[in-house]
Amino acid sequence: MRPVRGMRIVAALAVGGLALSAAACGDAPDENNNAGGGGAKPASKYTACMVTDIGGIDDKSFNASAWAGIQEAAKEQTNIDPKYVASSSEQDYEPNLNQFVNQKCNFILAVGGLMADATKKVALAHPDQQFGIVDSVIPEASNVFPMQFDTAQAAFLAGYLAAGYSKTGKVATYGGLPIPPVTIFMDGFADGVAYYNQQKGKNVQVLGWDKAKQNGSFAQSFTEQAKGKAISDTFVAQGADVIMPVAGGTGLGTAAAAQQSGGKYSVIWVDQDGCNSAAQYCSTFLSTVVKNIKDAVKEAVVKGAKGEKLDASAGFIGTLANNGVSLAPFHEFDSKVPAELKSELDQVKQDIISGKIKVTSPAQPK
Amino acid sequence: MTATEQRETPEATLAREETFLQHFLHSLWAANTVTVTVLSIVLAVIVGGILIIVSDEDVLNTYSYFTARPSDALNASWDVVSDAYANLFKGSIVDPAAVQGWIDGSNGWQAVFSPISETLTYAAPLVFTGLAVALAFRGGLFNIGGQGQAVIGAITAAVAGILIPLPIVLAVTVAVVAGAAGGAVWGFVPGVLKARTGAHEVITTIMLNYTAGLFLTWIVLQRGVHDPDRTDAISKPVDSAARLPHLLGDGLRMNLGIVLAVAATWVVAWLLNRTTFGFELRAVGANPDAARTAGMSVTRTYTLLMVVAGALAGLGGATQVLGTAYALTPAVAGNIGFDGLLVALLGRNRPWGVLLAALLFGALRAGGNRMQSFSGISLELVTVLQALIVIFIAAPALVKAIFRLRAARAARLQTSVAKGW
Incomplete structure (x- = not known):
């Protein structure tokens, strides 16, 4: 046993050594290469x-x-x-x-x-x-x-967009859990649709959320895509052609189903621009209700690094005015959204910023 | 025989003493449970070290010129690995800098005990869920439902702590008992199904895990439980009288949970080895048919066994919510039920073994937090370490082959492996 095992070890070492020397024969870097630049460190x-x-x-x-x-x-x-x-x-x-x-x-x-x-x-x-x-x-x-x-403001725009874009006169939304960070999107969405109806004298219906009763469809999950698909299938069967899932990963089920349907319905994504965060489904995303955490955090950190005081009592509340929340570009839908609807959306945005339209939700930050 | 012993010379006695020492060394290097466990941990640490080196780009770059200047690669590897494991130690046992600071007076005594307090805080729930799995296994049942039982225990303990106003000692007692009762109910269901209908406990307990998890997300949002001042899915805080008291002041998280866990370990050990129920349980676990022939009620044993196991896991959930979280959230029980499976396996289904295994896992979690924070090594490495330890333990033949251990005289190890897992 012994000699054979010894041979095996030698063989293993030899092969390993060869591989190592093949991979590891590069030149060592100069030892003193960073000795000079030491003084230039930031303050x-x-x-x-x-x-x-x-x-x-x-x-x-x-x-x-x-x-x-x-x-x-x-x-x-x-x-x-x-x-x-x-x-x-x-x-x-x-x-x-x-x-x-x-x-x-x-x-x-x-x-x-x-x-x-x-x-x-x-x-x-x-x-x-x-x-x-x-x-x-x-x-x-x-x-x-x-x-x-205050994501309700951007979701309001999304609701208006959905109502204006829908051919069937029915749009839908559902959430992951009935908690305020989710329902705030659904409130804004429902209000946006209602505002469209009021302006245009139309009757676009919202499936999946009743703002007055604060009650609607929920997947009870932020991860299970199958549930998202099942819920959106029901909405489509009821005639909806724009769906906004507010359910994290569960919403990907809706996006996948929309892609398979071959353009029968489109999806409004939330949080981060869907064409960046879930690019494989970009062809189904009408737009995204963007919650601009990135810029808010960046601003706070840069301010802190400059030595400015961060005022906790004022804090930061993201709105359409400071671009803390926004409606993302239409990407592949850019040509399909009528120019008229685009200009109306701009007008609604300005009206929200100026305070002419008040967006309210029980879930808004106080 | 006696005649030969009487005729022994002093030299012979000396020789026999040597053989005793040799015998000791031999059995130390034989494949007994302790040796295999320790060597498994050593192997896991070595593999973990390799993973640390491989995942560090700067260190890996030094290997590209290994033949030109091997000292660079070796030093860099040693630095990154030793720094990681040093922080793992400092975060779980003691940080020498904190001891020095205490002597100097630059920090309080809390900093010295903070690592050990974190270890014990993480270990306490794992002791309970580990015991829940181990006890059931000794009775021949695979209790995969520790997670569900812990979740229900957390719910009942928290609801009792939120809704029932009681004076201080009574409140915490009621909440803890409520947790045990909730878990017991969740254990009773698969127990009685197994006993009466033969429904396999693996299936039923897994299904009940899902049910418990969904019930938790539902109940957190119900009026009376949900915190009306909060915008997210979180319950009202547990009444301060119902919280498990901190053992070392409010600055450190260590709480009565770990004391209860040690007590529970003792009770389970006593139950298994000293009571009629424990004997029946082990008999049923070894061979249900023989136990039935001997006049034991297998039905009753299975049901009672799952009730006790469920109660233990429920206590685990209760310690979590009454000891550290103080409120229900959809993820309040974390992963303690499934970690309990690993703890039971590492502890070889023996109560005191489970306690030690839970302490090791608690230390890895506590130290892992510091390792991640100070050395920038991802917390997943800790999960990998845990998994590696368990893999090596589950494959004793592998450890034996690597270290060329001799077979132990008692074949206990093999039987325990042959039995399942």
């Missing part, structure tokens, strides 16, 4: 640290947007050092925030309303540490900069 480093919620960094939704914002800020201000940790369970929020406090981060960003309790606890324990939170507000802590979004 002071500003570490921007982000804690994701359980969606993780690649959720194609708000965690990804917030991280993109921090990275863009780092591109603009070279002294910004971006970092993130992902949380794998809700138990991790508090230790992850604390680890960043221990590392003396300059700015710690908590992403998502469910992190509010942990952020509040850690922020009150460290009153000198600057925090930020997306989609929530912590009135007790003046060191937490809140970033919220």
Whole structure:
């Protein structure tokens, strides 16, 4: 046994060595190559640290947007050092925030309303540490900069667009869970359709959401595509030809089904421009109700890095006026949306900004 | 025989002592449970280290000129791996810098105990769910429903803590008991189905996991439970009287849950080894037909077994919601039920083994948070480490082959493997 085994080891080493020397025969870099440029370091480093919620960094939704914002800020201000940790369970929020406090981060960003309790606890324990939170507000802590979004305004435009674009006179929406960050889209959408009807004297129906009763269709999931497909099949059977899913990954089921239907109906996406975040279904996306977390985060981080004070009591509320929420370009539908409808949408947008049209939702940030 | 022993010279006695030492070393290097477990962990750490090197681009680049200057690659690899594991240790056991700071007076004593507190916080629910799986397995049932039972336990504990106003000691007792009761009900269903109808418990428990999860997302949003001041899916906070008290002050998360977990381990060990029920349970687990012939009620044992297992998992959910989360959210139970399966496997379905395995997993989770934060190594590596440990343990023949261990005299290991998993 022994000699054979010895031979085997020698053989393995020889083969490994050959492979290694083939792959590893490059020249070593000069040892002193970075000794000269040491003095040119930026004045002071500003570490921007982000804690994701359980969606993780690649959720194609708000965690990804917030991280993109921090990275863009780092591109603009070279002294910004971006970092993130992902949380794998809700138990991790508090230790992850604390680890960043221990590392003396300059700015710690908590992403998502469910992190509010942990952020509040850690922020009150460290009153000198600057925090930020997306989609929530912590009135007790003046060191937490809140970033919220009045998505109802952009969803209102989407509702108007859907009503104007629909051939069948029926449009639909459904949500992941009946929670305010979801229903705010559906409220705005329903109001936009209602405004279109009022302006044009038409009767476009909204399936899947009753704003007055705050009741409608929900997939009870943000991940299961099969459910999204099943719900949208029902809507299509009822005659809907524009559907807005507010259900994260579940909505991809609707987009896939719309693609298979060969243009029988189109989809309005939410959060991030669908033609970027789910590009394979771009041909089905009429438009997207964009929640511009990226720019909000970027602005806050850049401001902080410049040494400006982040006023927690004012916070940031994304509206159509400051481009914190918006309606994305029509991409492949650009030629199919009538120019008249486009100009009307611009007018509605201006009216919302000027306050002539008031968009209300019980889920709006106060 | 006695005659030969009497005739032994002092030299012979010496020789026998040597053989005793040799015997000890031999059995240490034999494929017994402890050796295989420890070596599995060592192997997982080595593979994890390789993964750290492979996933670090800067370090990998130094390998492109390995033959020109191998010291670069070796130093860089050593730095990145040792830094990662050092942070894993500092985040789970103790951080020497914090001890130094405590002596200097630059930080409080809390910083010293914070890592161990995190480890125990993460470990506590895993002890319960691990015991729920291990106990059922000893009775011959695969309880895959730890997740569902923990979720229901979390719901009932939280609802009791939210809706029933009681004075301090009573409130927490009621909430914990409610958690156990909820889990017990969720364990009773597959237990009685198995016992009466023969429905396979793997199927029924998995299905009940889904039911429990969906029930949780529903109940969080119901009036009376949902927090009216919040815009997201979260319940009202649990009444402060019903929360498990912190053991080391409010600054550290460690709570009564870990004490309850140790107590539960002791109770399960006692139940298994010292009671009639425990004996029947093991008999039914070894051979239900023989147990029935011997006059034991297999039906009753299966039902009772799943009730107890469900109650344990329910306590796991209760510790989570009463000890750290303080409110229900759709993901409040995290993954503790499924991690419990791994813990039970690593603990070889023995109560004290489960406790140790849960502590190891708790330490990996706590240390993993720090490793991710300080070394920038993704938390998934911790999951990979856990998985590798379990893979090596599930394949003892592999560990034996790698380390060329001799077969242990008692064939306990083989039987436990042959039995399932």
